[in-house]
Amino acid sequence: SQTIHQWPATLVQPVGSPLSLECTVEGTSNPNLYWYRQAAGRGLQLLFYSVGIGQISSEVPQNLSASRPQDRQFILSSKKLLLSDSGFYLCAWMGNYNEQFFGPGTRLTVL
């Protein structure tokens, strides 16, 4: 069966430091992958999605970037974190019926 992993689970970083959040999927090949930020009262904001290796679509201009170096790996990065980057980040993959399955998330706090 398919599973999705994210790490780390929590992260505290100083302003201006770099960021790398990792997401991996098992049990499926060539999945569509997604990065979201979840904020209270604002729902889930789609940040990036990828339909294949090296293919990234950005949904909103921001301080973050994404990469897909391998079929089942999706990375969210930043060169210099801002306070406003704090939040809960979710990775997801798309199933056969356009539904999405979510990872456990990473809680990022930028101080």
Next chain:
Amino acid sequence: AQRVTQPEKLLSVFKGAPVELKCNYSYSGSPELFWYVQYSRQRLQLLLRHISRESIKGFTADLNKGETSFHLKKPFAQEEDSAMYYCALSLHGGATNKLIFGTGTLLAVQP
């Protein structure tokens, strides 16, 4: 523009009372809609999809194209239904394959 609206941030009901979580959408194409649920300290998970016309945990949702709505209903609420509920609209076509989420409704079922 495509949009999903959940007008209630919080819905509080007593155990045994009927529940209706509202969701309206704006989409020029043929809509494909989902309800997701997030219980406390658990990951976001798919509750039901309109195309399946299924009942999950006693919840149902009917797509009303005339009113552009996809409200989630349950005749008798249980305390374990307390959670955050998100309505989502699928956008797909060409290279686009993504979900747009509403801002969510927190359902609190009182004993």
